[in-house]
Amino acid sequence: MRKEDLGRIIEEKRDCFIAVDRKVWEYAETAFVEFKSADALCEALEAEGFAVERPVAGLETAFCGSWGQGSPVIAFLGEYDALSGLSQRDGATVKDPLVPGGNGHGCGHNNLGAGALAAAVAFRDYLKASGKSGTVRYYGCPGEEGGSGKAFMARAGIFDDVDAALTWHPGSVNAVFPFSSLANFQVAYRFRGVSAHAAACPHLGRSALDAVELMNIGVNYLREHVIPEARMHYAITDSGGFSPNVVQPKAEVLYLLRAPRTPQVQEIYERVNDIARGAALMTGTELETVFIKACANVVQNSVLEEVLYRNFTELGVPAYSEEDREFARKIFEGIAPSERSQDLDQYSAPGGKAGKEAARRLRERPLADEVLPYGQSEFVLPGSTDVGDVSWNVPTGQVWVATWPNHTPGHSWQITSSGGVSLSHKGMLHAGKVLAAAAADLLDDPPLIERAKEELRLRLDGDSYRCAIPDNVHPKPLNSGR
Template sequence: AAAVAFREYLKSSGKSGTVRYYGCPGEEGGSGKAFMARAGVFDDVDAALTWHPGSVNAVFPFSSLANFQVAYRFKGKSAHAAACPHLGRSALDAVELMNVGVNYLREHVIPEARMHYAITDSGGFSPNVVQPKAEALYLLRAPRTPQVEEIYERVNKIARGAALMTETELEIRFIKACANVVQNNVLERVLERNFAELGVPEYTEEEISFARAIFDGIAPSERSSDLDQYSAPAGAAGKEAAKRLRERPIADEVLPYGESDFVLPGSTDVGDVSWIVPTCQAWVATWPNHTPGHSWQIVSSGVTPLAHKGMIHAGKVLAAAAADLFDDPSLIDAAKKELRERLDGASYRCAIPDEVVPKAIQPSGR
């Protein structure tokens, strides 16, 4: 919607320029933009504007965690677990030992680091067999890519140790990575101005009723922290806005903007783009207030008019901001200057090895 609207603006104004719409798959689990950044598709862009669905309406003022996603696959030797277990070499034991080792590692990495795992292949369904194969998928995070790289090397050592203890073979498969977001206050203020002018969509009684049903079903202890996080940078004005919105089923105001150095404890492949070109992001309400992330409530909201209205409104905000940038090139110059200052001589380096290609994550053997 934003790209089409801005194209029409160029046509109607008689001005010439280039607008690109990038289809970007797999923001979190796939890091599509990171692969695209590695291929250089953003290298000649002057400014990048994007948005993310959410439970609030706000300009995204934060950085984020860089991450690596890596699969650790162990290969052992099958045997009857009762008759001759001594002949087997358990890949599942290796996975469990690796997980225990990583859990001990948590105390010895920086406090901001996050290490998550899922056992994607436990070897089989029969407990009376020594499992000959098993796999764990790890997601390693930290505020900056070099910090993730250090943690990654330590986790690799733990995995090799687990293989050594169990006499199994280890295969390490790098899946994807993404960089931290480099904020750009110049672009954020342009986005803020247009978001404030456009406000939020109008909602029907039916849409409000749906949101209320979801809202009322979320226990206070399970509520998302988005409202508090996104209002905090604006100080007193943000607190007042959060207070007004706290018990509304839809966050039907644009939160006031404030600059922030906070690192949001999540990851996005927008980070890779932001290292290359000045980038900003809007957070637009497409599901009810306080809805917890990655939940069934979000999935159920995705097919509703509430979500569609949010998506279209995001397009309006981005298109209006793009028009302002096009009409005043000094804003883009200032945004580029800010990016250079924030990078302080550093440059983008994609953490995904050259030989790694995008691949859908699925259980091994399927």
Template sequence: MQYLAEIEQIIEEKRDQFIALSDTIWECAETRFEEFRSAELLCEALEREGFTVERGVGGIETAFIGSYGSGKPVIAFLGEYDALSGLSQQAGLAEKQPIVRGGNGHGCGHNLLGTGALAAAVALRHYLERHHIAGTVRYYGCPGEEGGSGKTFMARERLFDDIDCCLTWHPGIDNTVTTETSLANYQVYYKFKGVSSHAAASPHLGRSALDAVELMNVGVNYLREHIIPEARMHYAITDAGGISPNVVQAEASVLYLIRAPKIAQVEEIYQRVCNVARGAALMTETQVEIVFDKACSNLVPNHVLENVMYRNFTALGTPTYDDVERELATRIRASLSDAERNNVEDRAIREMALSERVRPLQSEYVPASMGGSTDVGDVSWITPTIQCTTACWVVGTPAHTWQVVTIGATSIGHKGMLHAGKVMVATAVEALEHPAIIAQAQAELRDRLSGGAYVCPIPPGVKPSALK
């Protein structure tokens, strides 16, 4: 593992550039499919390193691919850079303090994610050049992960088809090789149309779309008992038909997110939710329009790559922290509730402010253990895909909180980001130097799919949508 020192040196030499890039994206805090500045900053950083960049791939303005080198194998890194609405927060504080009230914030750490993956791509590009190794390094700029499934749209356009293996990461509370499995999902609008009327003078002439939404939700809440326990159904009323109680609401919409361990299970539950919606429309004499918004597939794990990444991760160790960082982490930890702190199942880190271990590799896959979904799932059906997390957040911090935003532009977040870059590139170098690893990883993927091929769960014609 002589390459480790060289990889660390390549990333450390460019440390300040990567940190500045991540911090600028943190400041931009652009939400899904509107990450114009963030995407451009990443594209320019790749071009400065000699990558050829194709912008606007797959018909998505903020999606791009940076390439360096030529021929096989093709090693890809996935980067994200979208923020979340309503999570504006100042950096490095242990209390909630928005920069702009109601503004956007990087509440999932994707400023670190996109830059850490870029650091890995840049380091691999230099390593290939120095050692005259054949192959292609790609960086996929993947927009709209948060509620947008950008990668799934990119997969529909077959942008990942010729990759030999793929690496990515996510900021987290611990240093792990990801063995958690995610939930597949569909996101669908149910838009009801009725007839407006004076709610007191002529209610009998009105047909309420809002009633239909409410009845649909009641119906789905009854359906809950009769679906598999691992499935999840959540909804948001995106249009309640206005703010006047004296008007029978003629239009109302509800957005559903339906999740289950396997995409086929999601499809089955979705059909039943559609029947509930049609039933609500029948009851209220309204019409329902079903508008498919997006979907993503469940993650397909890869033991071969997990073992390679774990070997490299344990050899690299974890970031270390100084007293100032520990003190900040302790204060942020104090801002978490007991319930949040106790939500950490792993006793080895539960009482800590910052994890300084690499979690032992989990040998068994627990269905839906990630608890959420990721569009990395779609890529993992197409090519062997591996992910890690590094400790960028205080132990117990839930994703999508101000505590994630505040730490995302501090030296704690930066250290986790650069470390993730090193772990990914080390894994890629080992795979490149031992082609059998890639062949075995691909054989494992074929095996796990048992002859099945990837089918994009987003129907043709559905377009990515920005936050409305």
């Protein structure tokens, strides 16, 4: 089989991949409760003759589909979790929730999981036809949003024997991902006080809500004295009740702490813990600290990035129809200049002068329909992904493929809308082709994998992966009353 046949295999099975994509879009299940979505992907893998193991790493919605034997072990990473509050009718170009307040695929993970599936199936055919030794794996990775499922999976060592991992993320651009990302910890601080009538006997009360407020003030003063790349955000997840005439006996605030490297997050975490203890002391309340999850920064791998880029430029971008362009134009025109995402500028920067020129060409187009020039980058994106935990263990390469219109903001109803229409299905199938073609190169040119591993060793510079999530912490669904 020739590498060029990979695209044909994916096109022949396009209805199957789109059907899985569509099911996951409709189920719209959030972190760690993606039971039906995982079923849909597992059933498709089994129908293709993959051996499916589920659960893995103790996560009920995590799984691993495997085909072949021996090395190299080439893995594709799939995600399929949705976001709360982003329900939206597919193809609508104005905000129109299917279920008011319901979940929606506002980050395109329905496309992500199905595109990685297409890559695994096509590459499996290529591996089979080659007669060579090798294993293809599809890792079903749940709870990327707020859950860091891959970090729990990496903690269990399930990526240890993988030689190279490839993945993608739906986006507004077509580009290789050459960046690092922020490591993070997510921690809940729970305060317990004493209730009392807030007018008649406030002196008998000890307010947990006061503790939350004082803690937040303390952290807001801390901001000036941490490294500028750090981020500290919080949500008050329990304000203690709805009655102002009751001193609140319980309250909880959820923190997300981020910095370029895990030891930096650890240091900030310890200072935030001191502030929380101080708030408890000031208010006479008790404090319970609940570690929820953590993820590592992404370790870039330029060897894999170059393989992905070569294949991406050879394949170009999907052939969009007039209908796709019309949909994109309507969404694009609805985004005010002040609401435009900066993705294009950010992602074109590594391409240097050529990147700048591409960004200038694409800026006013509803679809970013070119592959952005690639360049290595040491830039740390001010966001996080649990792909970071995989990348500390295994050389990992990623691309973005456009599945929504140019300048669409992240985690938005526009993304949910795009995720249900042909534009994103084309991007999903295309991502499968790029990843499968890159995997074929890794199979046919084994020194590439050795060079990718050597780069990982050099980048880690003697350091090794230690999952930041304590052993006694297990994943919990969001909104589960943790």
